[in-house]
Amino acid sequence: MxxxxxxxxxxxxxxxxxxxxxxxxxxLSYVFCIYLSLFQANSIKxxxxxxxxxxxxxxxFCEDVTDILIPIGISSDELDNIAHEADMKTEIxxxxxxxxxxxxxxxxxxxxxxxxxxxxxxEGIEEDxxxxxxxxxxxxxxxxxxxxxxxxxxxxxxxRAKNSLRNNILTTYLPITVLTVISITAxxxxxxxxxxxxxxxxxxxxxxxxxxxxxxxxxxxSQLYKRLSIQPKYFYDFAMYHIESAIKNxxxxxxxxxxxxxxxxxxxKYKKKKLHNLNII
Amino acid sequence: xRTVKKVMAYIFMPLLFLALDVSVSYILFQPLIEDVKGYxxxxxxxxxxxxxxxxxxxxxxxxxxxxxxSRNKYVAEDDNNTxxxxxxxxxxxxxKQIYIPLSLIEWPNYGDPYAWxxxxxxxxxxxxxxxxxxxxxxxxxxxxxxxxxxxxxRPLMISAHNTKQFxxxxxxxxxxxxxxxxxxxDFKYQVDDIQILLATDxxxxxxxxxxxxxxxxxxxxxxxxxxxxxxxxxVYCSKxxxxxxxx
Numbered sequence: 413m414x415x416x417x418x419x420x421x422x423x424x425x426x427x428x429x430x431x432x433x434x435x436x437x438x439x440l441s442y443v444f445c446i447y448l449s450l451f452q453a454n455s456i457k458x459x460x461x462x463x464x465x466x467x468x469x470x471x472x473f474c475e476d477v478t479d480i481l482i483p484i485g486i487s488s489d490e491l492d493n494i495a496h497e498a499d500m501k502t503e504i505x506x507x508x509x510x511x512x513x514x515x516x517x518x519x520x521x522x523x524x525x526x527x528x529x530x531x532x533x534x535e536g537i538e539e540d541x542x543x544x545x546x547x548x549x550x551x552x553x554x555x556x557x558x559x560x561x562x563x564x565x566x567x568x569x570x571x572r573a574k575n576s577l578r579n580n581i582l583t584t585y586l587p588i589t590v591l592t593v594i595s596i597t598a599x600x601x602x603x604x605x606x607x608x609x610x611x612x613x614x615x616x617x618x619x620x621x622x623x624x625x626x627x628x629x630x631x632x633x634s635q636l637y638k639r640l641s642i643q644p645k646y647f648y649d650f651a652m653y654h655i656e657s658a659i660k661n662x663x664x665x666x667x668x669x670x671x672x673x674x675x676x677x678x679x680x681k682y683k684k685k686k687l688h689n690l691n692i693i
Numbered sequence: 694x695r696t697v698k699k700v701m702a703y704i705f706m707p708l709l710f711l712a713l714d715v716s717v718s719y720i721l722f723q724p725l726i727e728d729v730k731g732y733x734x735x736x737x738x739x740x741x742x743x744x745x746x747x748x749x750x751x752x753x754x755x756x757x758x759x760x761x762x763s764r765n766k767y768v769a770e771d772d773n774n775t776x777x778x779x780x781x782x783x784x785x786x787x788x789k790q791i792y793i794p795l796s797l798i799e800w801p802n803y804g805d806p807y808a809w810x811x812x813x814x815x816x817x818x819x820x821x822x823x824x825x826x827x828x829x830x831x832x833x834x835x836x837x838x839x840x841x842x843x844x845x846x847r848p849l850m851i852s853a854h855n856t857k858q859f860x861x862x863x864x865x866x867x868x869x870x871x872x873x874x875x876x877x878x879d880f881k882y883q884v885d886d887i888q889i890l891l892a893t894d895x896x897x898x899x900x901x902x903x904x905x906x907x908x909x910x911x912x913x914x915x916x917x918x919x920x921x922x923x924x925x926x927x928v929y930c931s932k933x934x935x936x937x938x939x940x
Contacts, residue, residue, distance in 0.1 A: 430710065431710065431713050431714065431717065434710050434713075434714045435714050435717050435718055435721070438714055438718060439718065439722075475828075475831075476827075478831065479827040479828075479830075479831060482830075482831065482854050482856060482857060483854050483855070483856060483912055483920075483922065484856070484917060484918055484919065484920060485856040485916075485917030485918060486917070486918070537918070542918070543918070546918055546919070546920060549920045550920070553920075580725075611702075615706055615707055615710045616710065618707045618710070618711075619707065619710045619711050619714045622707075622711055623711075623714065623715070623718075635741075636733075636737065638741045639737045639738045639739070639740060639741055639742075640736050640737060640738075640742075641736050641737065641738045641742060642736075642742075643742075645744040648742065648744070
C-alpha cells in the first residue's frame with residue numbers, strides 16, 4: 413500500500429515537473445526564435461539585402477531631393493550624385509547594428525555645396541549673401557532628408573521591442589530557464605528508472621514541437637502580418653521578408669525538438685534494454 | 694489493456710500536456726499577450742495595404758477619351774430628370790444645365806488623377822490629382838482633399854509649384870477662363886480675383902461657402918532660388934458652366 417502510494421506521489425510530482433519543463437521549453441523556443449530572428453543585426457541586414465532595401469532607400473532620398481529643389485526652380489540633375497548608395501548602405505547598417513544617434517552627413521553637405529557652386533557658375537549667377545544663404549539651407553534640408561531615409565522610424569520601434577524583450581529576458585526568462593533546468597534535474601532524481609524521466613521529457617518536447625510550429629502555421633495561414641500598416645513600400649517589403657524568415661526559423665526550431673524527441677526515444681530504448689539485460693525489469 | 698496503455702501514452706498524455714501547457718502559458722503571459730494585442734490593433738489594417746502606383750505616363754488624349762466615355766454613362770443613366778434629356782453629345786453645357794445624381798459619382802481616392810486642368814492662353818495643361826502631397830505635386834496639379842470636386846457647389850482648391858505647372862499663373866488676368874475636364878463633365882471657371890496673402894492666412898479661403906468657386910494657389914514670389922515663400926498667390930474663379938451634382 414505504502415509502495416503504491418509512493419508510486420502515485422512520484423507520478424504526480426513527475427507530471428507537475430514535466431508540465432513546468434514543457435512550459436519552459438515552449439517559452440524558450442519562442443524567445444530564442446524571436447530574439448535571434450527578428451532583432452539580431454545580422455538577420456536584419458540579411459533581410460535588408462535580400463529585399464533591395466538600400467537601393468530603394470537611396471531612390472527615395474533622390475526623390476526627396478527633387479521635391480526640395482522643385483519649388484526653388486533648380487533641376488535635380490544639377491545635384492546629381494550628391495550621395496552614393498554605398499555610403500547610405502554603410503550608414504543604414506551602422507544604425508541597424510547599434511542604433512547610434514549620429515548619421516555622417518558631411519560628405520552630402522560638401523557635395524551639395526560643390527554642386528551648387530558649379531550650378532551658379534554655369535547659370536552666370538553671382539555668388540552673394542543670398543546664394544550663400546540658399547546653399548546653407550539646401551545643405552540643411554538635404555542632409556535632414558538623408559538622415560531620415562537612413563534612420564527609418566520603424567527601426568526605432570524595432571529597437572524598442574528589442575530592448576523590451578531584453579529587459580524581460582533578465583526578469584522573466586532567466587528564472588524560467590533556471591526553473592526548467594531544476595525541474596529536469598528533479599525529474600531525474602525523483603524517478604527510480606532514468607527512462608521514465610526521458611518519457612516525460614518526450615511529452616514536454618512534443619508540446620514544444622506542436623506549439624513552436626502551431627504559432628507560425630497559424631500566422632502564415634492567416635497572413636495577419638501582411639496587414640501591418642507600414643510605410644513606405646520598400647520598408648513593408650523588408651518587414652514581410654523578415655517576418656517570414658522568422659517564421660521559417662521557428663519551423664527549424666520545432667524540427668530541433670523533433671530531433672530531441674528522437675534522441676530521448678533512443679535513450680529510453682537503450683536504458684530499458686540495459687535494465688532488461690540486468691534482469692531488473 | 695496494452696492498447697489502452699498505448700492510447701494513454703501516445704495520445705492522451707501528449708494532449709493533456711498540450712492543454713495544460715497552453716493554459717499555464719496563457720495565464721502566466723496574459724499581460725504580455727494583451728500588450729501585443731493592443732499594438733496589433735493599432736498597427737493592423739482591415740486589409741493588405743495597397744501600394745499600387747498611379748500611372749505616371751497617362752497620355753492626355755487617352756485620359757480625355759476615357760473621361761468623355763464615362764461622362765456619357767452618367768448622362769444616359771439620368772432618365773428621370775426630364776431637364777436632362779440630352780439627345781446629342783455636341784450640345785454645349787451652357788445651353789442646357791445638366792444635373793447628375795451624386796450617387797452616380799465615384800468620389801476620387803487620394804492620389805487618383807481624376808481630372809484635367811487647362812488654360813489655353815497661359816499654356817496650363819496638366820493632370821489634376823486628388824491630393825496635394827509632395828509625390829503628387831511632383832507630377833501635376835494637386836487638389837486639397839478638404840475641398841470639393843467640380844459640380845458639388847462648394848469651393849475647390851488646387852495648387853501646384855510656381856516653378857512648374859503654375860509658373861504661368863503670374864501672367865493670369867481677370868476674365869481668363871480655366872477649364873477642368875472630369876469623367877462626368879466639363880467645367881469652366883472665370884478668374885474674378887487675384888490676391889497675394891500670407892501662407893498662414895486663414896481667411897484666404899472658406900470651404901463652408903455654399904458657392905462653387907475654383908481657388909488656385911501657388912508659392913509667391915515667382916522667383917527661383919528662393920526657399921522663403923511666406924506668401925501665396927491666390928486666384929479666385931467663379932463657375933460659368935458645367936454639370937451640377939445633385940445631392
